[in-house]
Amino acid sequence: MDWIELSTQKINKVYYRLFIKHCYICNRESNRTLCQHCHEGFPKNEQHCLHCKCPTQTPNILCGNCQASTPEYQLCIAPYRFEGIVKTLIHSIKFNQGNHYIRPLTQLLSEHLIQAYSSDSWLDQLIYVPSHPNRIKERSFCQTKTMTNHLLKNLRQHLGDQCPQQARQNPLRKREHTQAQHLLRRKDRLKSKTKLYEVTAPIAKHVALFDDVMTTGSTIESCTKLLLNAGAERVDVWVIARTPDKEK
Ligand SMILES: [Zn+2]
Numbered sequence: 001m002d003w004i005e006l007s008t009q010k011i012n013k014v015y016y017r018l019f020i021k022h023c024y025i026c027n028r029e030s031n032r033t034l035c036q037h038c039h040e041g042f043p044k045n046e047q048h049c050l051h052c053k054c055p056t057q058t059p060n061i062l063c064g065n066c067q068a069s070t071p072e073y074q075l076c077i078a079p080y081r082f083e084g085i086v087k088t089l090i091h092s093i094k095f096n097q098g099n100h101y102i103r104p105l106t107q108l109l110s111e112h113l114i115q116a117y118s119s120d121s122w123l124d125q126l127i128y129v130p131s132h133p134n135r136i137k138e139r140s141f142c143q144t145k146t147m148t149n150h151l152l153k154n155l156r157q158h159l160g161d162q163c164p165q166q167a168r169q170n171p172l173r174k175r176e177h178t179q180a181q182h183l184l185r186r187k188d189r190l191k192s193k194t195k196l197y198e199v200t201a202p203i204a205k206h207v208a209l210f211d212d213v214m215t216t217g218s219t220i221e222s223c224t225k226l227l228l229n230a231g232a233e234r235v236d237v238w239v240i241a242r243t244p245d246k247e248k
């Protein structure tokens with residue numbers, strides 16, 4: 001092998017590393033964080049309740065829960081269903097420290113958010129639903145906090161000064177370990193969850209509440225209530241994925 005061949009190989013290697021990006025899931029060449037093939041496999045939440053975005057059989061209806069009592073948040077953004085590849089990636093972040101997948105997931109959410117808000121309707125502050133301090137110790141990180149940091153980084157690139165702010169300390173705190181919530185009825189679950197969180201700092205008038213997954217919606221509903229009681233005038237909910245309510 002002569003030196004020209006050798007140096008060409010070296011240059012190719014450097015070029016490849018610098019300019020050719022790879023899909024975060026399958027490692028194929030891709031100039032986005034996910035290649036088209038992997039992105040197409042994401043379960044889109046296209047048929048859902050008009051308000052809480054829980055997946056439904058019939059499009060454009062209010063689900064039973066929202067008809068009985070409409071959650072107080074103003075707008076819910078939940079672009080994917082919590083199943084298939086989305087479920088695998090979020091589980092991997094939560095339990096196996098697959099932090100690698102935070103970037104593509106939060107990038108996709110930020111793209112949906114940018115489409116959903118007009119340029120003058122962005123909110124003042126982004127607050128996340130925190131894990132319990134003991135759980136953070138066990139896992140050595142709080143996934144919603146890390147996801148929020150990534151989300152804000154993406155949004156800031158597009159919005160600049162209009163980007164929602166994040167307080168140095170998240171104003172929402174979790175107090176106790178979650179009990180077996182799935183054994184409680186919805187009403188009792190809401191009541192018990194309200195006691196699990198507290199607002200520990202002043203919050204802005206228009207806030208977005210972020211969580212990775214919304215399941216029954218009771219955590220989000222009770223945190224929304226707390227934020228409204230603490231002085232927020234409007235709360236919007238941002239989640240990556242939504243699961244159907246198991247009570248239906
Ligand atoms: Zn891929």
Ligand SMILES: [Zn+2]
Binds near residue numbers: 050053054063066
């Ligand atoms: Zn609903």
